[in-house]
Amino acid sequence: MTDNVERAAGTPDEPMPFAELGMKQDEYDRVKEILGRRPTGSELAIYSVMWSEHCSYKSSKVHLKQFATKAPKSDALLVGMGENAGVVDIGDGWAATFKIESHNHPSYVEPHQGAATGVGGIVRDIMSMGARPIAVMDALRFGGADQNDTRRVLPGVVEGISSYGNCLGLPNIGGEVVFDPCYIGNPLVNALCVGLLRKDQIKLATAPGPGNKVVLFGASTGPDGIGGASVLASATFEDESQAKRPAVQVGDPFMEKLLIECCLELYAADVVVGIQDLGAAGVSCATTELAAKGTGGMSVDLNLVPLRDPSLRPEEILMSESQERMMAVVRPSDIPAFTAICEKWDVPATVIGEVTDTGRLVMTWDGEVIVDIPPGTAADDGPVYERPLREPAGQAALNADVPDRLDRPADLRATLLELLGSPNLASKEWVTSQYDRYVRSNTVLAQPADAGMLRVSEVMAGAEPTTRGIALATDGNGRYAKLDPYAGAQLALAEAYRNVAVTGARPLAVTNCLNFGSPEDPEVMWQFAEAVRGLADACRTLGVPVTGGNVSFYNQTGATAIHPTPVVGVLGVIDDVARRVPTGFTTEGLRVALLGETAAEFGGSEWAHVAHGHLGGLPPQADLEAERSLAAVLVSAAAEGLLEGSHDLSDGGLAVALAESCLARGVGASVSLTDDAFTGLFSESAARALVTVRPEAFDRFAKLCADHEVPCYGLGATGGASLVVEGVLEVTVAELRETHAGTLPALFG
Amino acid sequence: MARVIVDVMLKPEILDPQGQAIARALPRLGFSGVAAVRQGKRFEVELEGPADEAALEEVRKMAETLLANTVIEDYTVRVDQ
Numbered sequence: 001m002t003d004n005v006e007r008a009a010g011t012p013d014e015p016m017p018f019a020e021l022g023m024k025q026d027e028y029d030r031v032k033e034i035l036g037r038r039p040t041g042s043e044l045a046i047y048s049v050m051w052s053e054h055c056s057y058k059s060s061k062v063h064l065k066q067f068a069t070k071a072p073k074s075d076a077l078l079v080g081m082g083e084n085a086g087v088v089d090i091g092d093g094w095a096a097t098f099k100i101e102s103h104n105h106p107s108y109v110e111p112h113q114g115a116a117t118g119v120g121g122i123v124r125d126i127m128s129m130g131a132r133p134i135a136v137m138d139a140l141r142f143g144g145a146d147q148n149d150t151r152r153v154l155p156g157v158v159e160g161i162s163s164y165g166n167c168l169g170l171p172n173i174g175g176e177v178v179f180d181p182c183y184i185g186n187p188l189v190n191a192l193c194v195g196l197l198r199k200d201q202i203k204l205a206t207a208p209g210p211g212n213k214v215v216l217f218g219a220s221t222g223p224d225g226i227g228g229a230s231v232l233a234s235a236t237f238e239d240e241s242q243a244k245r246p247a248v249q250v251g252d253p254f255m256e257k258l259l260i261e262c263c264l265e266l267y268a269a270d271v272v273v274g275i276q277d278l279g280a281a282g283v284s285c286a287t288t289e290l291a292a293k294g295t296g297g298m299s300v301d302l303n304l305v306p307l308r309d310p311s312l313r314p315e316e317i318l319m320s321e322s323q324e325r326m327m328a329v330v331r332p333s334d335i336p337a338f339t340a341i342c343e344k345w346d347v348p349a350t351v352i353g354e355v356t357d358t359g360r361l362v363m364t365w366d367g368e369v370i371v372d373i374p375p376g377t378a379a380d381d382g383p384v385y386e387r388p389l390r391e392p393a394g395q396a397a398l399n400a401d402v403p404d405r406l407d408r409p410a411d412l413r414a415t416l417l418e419l420l421g422s423p424n425l426a427s428k429e430w431v432t433s434q435y436d437r438y439v440r441s442n443t444v445l446a447q448p449a450d451a452g453m454l455r456v457s458e459v460m461a462g463a464e465p466t467t468r469g470i471a472l473a474t475d476g477n478g479r480y481a482k483l484d485p486y487a488g489a490q491l492a493l494a495e496a497y498r499n500v501a502v503t504g505a506r507p508l509a510v511t512n513c514l515n516f517g518s519p520e521d522p523e524v525m526w527q528f529a530e531a532v533r534g535l536a537d538a539c540r541t542l543g544v545p546v547t548g549g550n551v552s553f554y555n556q557t558g559a560t561a562i563h564p565t566p567v568v569g570v571l572g573v574i575d576d577v578a579r580r581v582p583t584g585f586t587t588e589g590l591r592v593a594l595l596g597e598t599a600a601e602f603g604g605s606e607w608a609h610v611a612h613g614h615l616g617g618l619p620p621q622a623d624l625e626a627e628r629s630l631a632a633v634l635v636s637a638a639a640e641g642l643l644e645g646s647h648d649l650s651d652g653g654l655a656v657a658l659a660e661s662c663l664a665r666g667v668g669a670s671v672s673l674t675d676d677a678f679t680g681l682f683s684e685s686a687a688r689a690l691v692t693v694r695p696e697a698f699d700r701f702a703k704l705c706a707d708h709e710v711p712c713y714g715l716g717a718t719g720g721a722s723l724v725v726e727g728v729l730e731v732t733v734a735e736l737r738e739t740h741a742g743t744l745p746a747l748f749g
Numbered sequence: 750m751a752r753v754i755v756d757v758m759l760k761p762e763i764l765d766p767q768g769q770a771i772a773r774a775l776p777r778l779g780f781s782g783v784a785a786v787r788q789g790k791r792f793e794v795e796l797e798g799p800a801d802e803a804a805l806e807e808v809r810k811m812a813e814t815l816l817a818n819t820v821i822e823d824y825t826v827r828v829d830q
Contacts, residue, residue: 109820110821219764222762222764248763249764251764
């Protein structure tokens with residue numbers, strides 16, 4: 001029989017399985033206090049998922065609020081944190097919405113489906129803001145490239161992303177693939193989606209207006225990923241998790257494609273008052289969040305939820321994470337129009353309840369009341385933890401182990417080739433060629449460009465043709481963050497910001513995915529707190545607000561956590577995509593210049609990692625004022641048409657940036673360095689970029705740099721079939737290509 | 750020579766979009782009375798020797814490691830008569 005409210009009130013001492021659902025004793029006591037009785041099984045299901053780390057951000061909240069309190073003032077921000085995704089004004093009446101989210105644990109359990117449903121979930125977040133999703137990107141981290149489990153996880157993840165994204169017809173325009181043994185057993189799959197909408201057409205997750213109908217539409221509900229939110233995503237991975245394995249969700253991208261088109265037509269017909277996608281915590285999350293942000297009450301008849309498996313119990317319906325479902329709030333008079341549009345797209349839609357002004361979320365099953373709670377207590381008033389912080393015991397020793405003691409190489413040519421062929425710097429073509437990068441025909445730049453760029457070109461009511469484009473990049477360096485999480489997070493932001501600026505786009509806003517170990521470990525929590533503080537401070541200095549994102553904790557096996565890995569996405573806008581700057585050397589006879597200062601900074605560098613397996617010292621200094629000036633020069637120079645090509649300097653330093661620039665179009669270059677060649681070529685100092693300029697435009701460009709106080713060093717010129725560093729090394733572009741392109745195919749077939 | 754059949758099906762709780770697509774197509778083609786369809790895979794493994802218990806155990810290992818994705822699929826092994 002079903003546990004109902006009346007029965008719960010009469011049996012206060014009946015033991016409930018709160019611990020099995022991942023809830024602590026004091027949290028359970030708080031539920032009892034809120035309700036004035038013990039919760040029913042269904043209420044416990046709701047509270048356990050809504051108060052899980054994954055949904056409630058209970059360990060991270062106290063830190064994340066800095067993203068709001070330290071946020072720079074921005075005229076561009078239309079919707080900030082707390083909604084399904086942030087929305088940014090990009091001009092001409094257009095707005096862009098974007099967000100990055102993790103699907104780490106599911107992608108370890110079942111790489112293909114885990115990664116695929118990660119794409120599906122973030123795409124629905126973007127849809128629920130009222131936007132048309134226009135592109136995706138993925139920031140991926142795997143264990144060592146030669147480790148066995150990487151051979152299982154990586155091909156599955158890439159296949160899952162490509163199959164889901166390609167079926168949806170969304171271009172995958174960038175991202176990262178990074179290998180490090182610290183991610184073995186805990187791969188990171190961070191999926192980003194960006195969408196476009198008219199800025200007067202933003203939709204919000206809210207359920208106002210008593211009498212309005214609550215409609216569940218999309219796929220039917222099955223036993224997918226039950227307990228996923230509370231158990232799978234919020235508990236440390238141990239061997240016992242084998243038993244949790246069937247809790248994976250399988251997605252259906254063709255249903256999602258129908259949902260996208262259906263939602264856009266519903267928005268255009270103006271028959272949606274509020275909307276929410278169903279992700280982790282499914283119906284529990286959608287009903288409590290919609291009700292909490294609306295008039296405050298909702299009644300739902302759970303028997304009306306369309307089921308794939310008729311044996312599902314109400315608790316399971318509430319916790320199911322079946323994919324491709326949405327929930328809308330619709331005026332009663334609009335129901336016929338709403339239903340007709342859903343029928344047109346073959347999307348099942350069912351009215352399951354209505355908005356009330358009672359302040360209670362009430363659910364019935366077989367005519368009995370099984371849930372009767374104030375929805376805000378589940379959605380917003382979850383537990384908040386000020387978890388203890390402690391600097392890791394080995395941190396001082398790690399920082400003291402500076403890379404000065406490492407042997408400098410005698411043969412810099414060999415070092416360049418060793419780095420260029422190493423898994424982290426080698427060509428990612430093996431991965432990105434599996435993604436459709438140009439579908440929808442609005443892609444201007446995609447991998448291996450520094451940032452992805454898309455034309456703003458959608459058919460929407462009130463839209464005039466525009467020359468505008470948006471650019472997006474994601475970056476993150478776990479080694480830097482391990483050495484110094486505060487600086488590491490700032491460097492992640494700085495690199496993504498720089499990658500957007502080198503294309504000529506103006507950075508506008510930030511999304512982030514914070515991947516860490518267990519928050520119950522004070523040392524991990526210290527890393528987290530430092531990273532958030534660093535990122536919030538850097539956003540303020542660079543003038544780009546955080547619009548939303550996601551925290552992924554418990555990325556650890558036993559006591560060993562991954563490197564702290566804040567992944568930062570930056571969105572920028574360019575007024576005219578025809579003025580974009582391509583990556584690398586485009587043609588012969590151009591002046592090559594290095595912007596920014598180079599110091600001997602090798603802590604956490606790719607060279608120390610590849611040549612010595614060393615991680616120690618401090619990461620490069622994050623000079624945010626210099627980043628800001630550099631970006632200003634790049635954006636102005638692009639708008640004036642001064643730049644023929646550009647490339648940011650990051651992992652592997654100038655040597656790798658030069659080699660990648662040669663590889664872009666097969667154009668060589670001859671450059672000379674004045675100071676120590678090893679430092680000049682392999683240091684990873686931040687706030688630097690490589691640019692090419694026509695000789696006749698160089699004086700004007702140099703003046704622009706001087707005006708912004710950005711150091712500009714002429715290095716040489718493009719041309720020839722080799723990369724030549726005078727008196728240091730010479731490699732043909734063909735050899736560079738062979739080295740760069742061969743690594744991933746050799747590893748993964 | 751013996752032939753061993755390995756049938757691989759998605760676990761019952763796992764969504765089967767292909768099976769659903771087939772189920773939706775059947776009425777359009779004039780077939781009625783079908784409540785649901787689930788799609789699976791069948792492998793025919795030809796053995797060089799007899800299908801004794803040791804050989805079957807070997808086939809089960811093959812199913813476990815390669816033929817089935819045991820995270821989301823079940824398999825059965827039987828000798829073809």
